[in-house]
Amino acid sequence: AELHKKIYLTCKKSNVDFYIMYGATEASPRMSIFKDVSNRKIFNSIGKPISNYKLIIRSNNKIIKDPFVEGDIYFQGGNIFGGYAKNFKDLSTFKKLNYYKSGDIGYFDENYNYYISSRKSRFIKIKGVRINLDEAEKKLKKELNMKFIILNNDEKFILFYEGTNNKINVDKKE
16 A cells, blocks of 8 residues: 555656556456546555456355455456467367456455455464464564564464564574
8 A cells, every 4th residue: 555655646746647456367467457546545455347347255155245344356257367278279178267266365345446455375374373474464563663574384484574673582593
C-alpha cells in the first residue's frame, strides 16, 4: 500500500494515470485492475476482475459471498493456461481449465474490490504449529517497530531484521 501510494502521488504530480493490476502468467497475465485513477483513497486493493472474468474467494470448498472473509483466490476466465507444447501435436492435448487457483489468500470489500492478504506458500508448520509468515512479520513490526523478513525451508524459519531494539535478544547461530 505504501509503495502504491508513493507511485500514485508521483504520477499524479505529472498528470499520469496509475493503474494497479494483478495477474499471473498462467492467466495470460492480467486478472484484475484497479481503475480508480482520479481520486484514489484505497492503495492496497488489486481492484476488480477484468471484464468478462471472475475472481472468486473460496474457503473449505465453499464460495465466500460475504465481504472481508479470507480465503483462497481463484480466477475464472477463458485465458487460463492449458499446458506446454513441445510440438504441433501437443496443441491438441491442451486442457480447458474452468479456474486457476492463484496460491494467494485474500478477500473482497463491500464494493467488490479485491485484496491480497497473504500467499499460501508463506506458511510453515513447525512441530505441529502452523505459522503465517506474513502475519508474523506484521506482528513483529508492530510490536518492536522494526522491519522483519522471514524465510523458510519447511524445517525452520530464518528471521532477518533491520534496526536495533533492546527487546530483542538473539542467539546468533549459523
